[in-house]
Amino acid sequence: MANENWPVYGEISGPVVMIGFGSIGRGTLPLIERHFKFDKSRMTVIDPRDTDRKLLDERGITFVQEAVTEKNYKKLLTPLLTNGGGQGFCINLSVDTGSVDLMRLCRKLGVLYIDTVVEPWLGFYFDAKADNASRTNYALRESLLK
Template sequence: MIGFGSIGRGTLPLIERHFKFDKSRMTVIDPLDTDRKLLDERGIAFMQDAVTEKNYKKLLTPLLTNGGGQGFCVNLSVDTGSVDLMKLCRKLGVLYIDTVVEPWLGFYFDAEADNASRTNYALREAMIKEKQDKPGGPTAVSTCGANPGMVSGF
């Protein structure tokens, strides 16, 4: 799970209730360790780090591929490039879900890009283009929202 803010803390009990999974394979990644105690109590690993455009492949690949069973990336963070994460998950054969198509840090403030290319519409179009260019593969559910949305689905 990427991100352990309010949505991550609210989603974790739902994942525990509705999914059968090996807790030893679950890792929560967040730059802050404010609520690490909640994970320690559950026996879930915690990694204090930010998922960035520079480190996401190296950081996530071993977490999503080591061990048996189907890997599952739950992205509940901000400033994480959703389309790039989906591409990595597709390459690794890993399931993916997020609440919104999120850009990498700095996207909205890129002074060299025009306003139209820095919109949510442009982000959704990039995701749709990726899907059209590479149909099939493991399931990726994007922009399902948090509450209502992902929380309601679980």
């Protein structure tokens, strides 16, 4: 769905799944539409709130109102990222979603993945059972190397 007046940087042949539709998601969507060729009917946005659903409905983009959690991410994302063939593309723009687990799932599925940050699951930073060093962003990033 790339705009002809802008440079096209790539083509996405499979489904596109955007996790999170807050301020970053709302700002990123026009960039994806403008600079990537993809089938809009194969794009899904997932967010626990439907505050800006109208923006998606106007564009013909599927919306799933649900939080992506440590308990449901595999069951929720796997069919969305593999439906219909082609290489899927997962765009994580949410908070409290475990980036490391999402990256591993996408790698297993052969899906491209992009994120704004290495984010832990909800509660990671406030887990009183873990020592301070293991609750840092540094420790989270180090876990990517394993």
